[in-house]
Amino acid sequence: MNCIIVDDEPLAREAVELLAKEDDRLNILETFNNARSAALFMEEHPVDLIFLDIQMHGMTGLEFARSISKNTLVIFTTAYSEYALDSYEVEAIDYLVKPIEADRFKKAVEKAISYHNLLLKEEKENIEDITTDFFFVKSERKYLKVSYKDILFIEGLKDYVVIHTENKKIITKMYLKTIQNLLPENIFFRINRSYIVNLQHIESFDNNDIVVNGQEIAIGNGHRDAFFQLFASRRI
Structure with missing residues (x-):
């Protein structure tokens, strides 16, 4: 812990x-x-x-x-x-x-x-891993299929996470760190305390922010070095 x-x-x-x-x-x-x-x-x-x-x-x-x-x-x-x-x-x-x-x-x-x-x-228990391409997440008393490629970013809000896709937002009761541990590290990155982003959907970035689907998300001080190491390794 x-x-x-x-x-x-x-x-x-x-x-x-x-x-x-x-x-x-x-x-x-x-x-x-x-x-x-x-x-x-x-x-x-x-x-x-x-x-x-x-x-x-x-x-x-x-x-x-x-x-x-x-x-x-x-x-x-x-x-x-x-x-x-x-x-x-x-x-x-x-x-x-x-x-x-x-x-x-x-x-x-x-x-x-x-x-x-x-x-x-x-x-x-609120998330069921099915394949390497998608998972089912529990939301509003039912399980919804979510493909990794469709996720733009994931937002942590106290005891919940909001999964943002191009077409909808999915809210589920879960700790952000829990869903982070279940996502493939080669696709997703924890950019600050409250956001996980899909690296494949980053449109642009500078020293302070990244842009995903037109939305600016701050790069946390504790995550900045690791993020730019990803850029240097050409994973982004």
Whole structure:
């Protein structure tokens, strides 16, 4: 699971990071001393789990938790036990009181991983891979056939994705990262946090944007180098 740590106390961040590094299933992408920096990071990088302090300067942990997708799980790490009830309101996976004991940390991580696996299973049940040329996606209580070549781009909207073709838009409940993992990498590319594009339908691009079917889509900072490497390798 891709994780970040958000806490305005350096020693607290370090303590959580040391505990997380003991579990090979956790991949710590970055640590932050405020929620706004973490939010900017998440615009370009998919995050599965946040270890999040509550009492912070500026945006609080509770405010931040209310602003993120339900598919990004939260484990609160705080010195104040009185916020436990508030954590249930934002559907946090667990609530750890500092100083955090190793065994208690492991239990919280197990809960997060179990729930994350359930989310992935639910999302994958909404799509059925049939051949290398097309798949069926569940939308409005029925399965619709979608050919890879017909997809212009795919847009992530919180807990849903919108598959844009020349003739229609198909909406299905799924995490953008899930459908990305099911698409052929030689055709599709994650251009920013919210969009996957069909490389075969790119009409033009510059250093900041690409154009697909007349629509401009921004190239994310975290994806720019990989995109231009594709251009250099003549895949585009």
